[in-house]
Amino acid sequence: MNISEQQLNNMMAAVSVALQPLVRVVPMTAVEWADQNYYLPKESSYGEGEWKTLPFQIAIMNCMGNDQVRTVNLIxxxxxxxxxxxxxxxxxFIEHKSRNSLLFQPTDSAAEDFMKSHVEATIRNVPCLKDLSPWLGRKHRDNTLTLKRFSSGVGFWCLGGAAAKNYREKSVDVVCYDELSSFEPDVEKEGSPTLLGDKRIEGSVWPKSIRGSTPKIKGTCQIEKAANESAHFMRFYVPCPHCGEAQYLKFGDESTPFGLKWEKDSPESVFYLCEHHGCVIHQSELDQSNGRWICENTGMWTRDGLSFSAPGG
Structure with missing residues (x-):
């Protein structure tokens, strides 16, 4: 039997299409993906350009993307x-893991502003996300101020957290809360934002809840409450460049033998005083690349948010 070149090409194309569902991308961590693809747009950044994860951000981002870590609280x-x-x-999560995501802002107006100034600009400037967005720049049912539906079928919602109706109906894999402490503690008498929002991920194989905020009033702050409910409370420790002792940085005050200090009437002379041996540390001397996140409760630690070691390990 003779097969023409055209027939052979058609057969190869058909086999390629048939095998496509079996293709799996090479796994990447959140930090690897961001350093390779992420771009800071000028509309929402002090400096436009390619993203580079800073040393203290590595474990945070990898924990956010780590399937083995269900909940992340960042004070x-x-x-x-x-x-x-x-x-x-x-x-x-959208491009690499094909996960549906839902991000809550404190109010509807904040959510709309976030979608316009942050999300849309990011999609435009990140090629692999732009390739999944044939609707970019035009009116389309998959391109609204509350939803971006990508050509892969993955959805991303950005909603306000003040209305109970916004916590209903959506079924997603990832739920995020930006500035959690600015949310109402009880959403229209139906429960806390995290209680309502986390119900949206209950059916996911890999559920993820990410919460972050600057803290507010001690004792009533929602991000403080969420973090205190965890078995693990981790701080970023950096070694003193002079004595090598690890410590997390504290403000201190006039009476403490550590913390931020400066010469009288000269705030620009500020330096950090090591809590172990009183070493004078200037900001340029701190090497964050040798930092570790250490759990106050258990002593467990990590550098990258992927592998965790026992105390002393």
């Missing part, structure tokens, strides 16, 4: 890049 200060980390991990 943060301002300007540590939480929203950017969160958006990068959402992109990772």
């Amino acid at each position: 943060k200060s301002a300007r540590v890049g939480y929203t950017k980390m969160l958006l990068g991990v959402v992109g990772y």
Whole structure:
């Protein structure tokens, strides 16, 4: 039997299509994906350009993307890049893991602003997300201020957290809360935001709940409450560049023999005083790449949010 070149090409194409469901992408961590694909748009960033994960952000992002870690609570200060980390991990779930995601902002208006200034700009500037968005830049049922439905079938919702109706009907794999402490503690008398929101992931094979916020009033702060419910409370320890002793940085005050200090009437002279041996540490001397996240409760620690070691390990 003779087979023409055209017939052979058609057969090869048919076999390729048939085998496509068996193709699996090479697994990547959230940090690997972000460093390879993520881009900071000028509309929502101080500096436009390719994303590079900072040393202290590595374990945070990898925990967010780690299927073995179901819940992540981040008590943060301002300007540590939480929203950017969160958006990068959402992109990772959309493109790399094909997971449906739902992100809550404190209000409907905040959710709309986030979708317009952060999400749409990110999709436009990240090629692998843009390739999944044939509707980009035009009106389409898959391109709204509450939903982005990608050509892969994956959906991303961004909703306000003040209305109980926004916590209904959606079935997703990942639910995120941006500035959790700014949410109402009881949403229209139906329960806390995390109680209602986390119901949306109960049917997922790999459920993930990510919460983050700057803390507010001690004792009533929602992110503090969420973190205290966990068996693990981790802090970022860095070694002193002079004595090598690890410590997490504390503000301190005039009476403490550690923390931030400066010469009288000269705030620009600020330095950090090591709590172990009183070493004077300037910011440029701290090497965060040698830092570790250590659990206050168990002593368990990690550098990358992927592998965790026992105390002393």
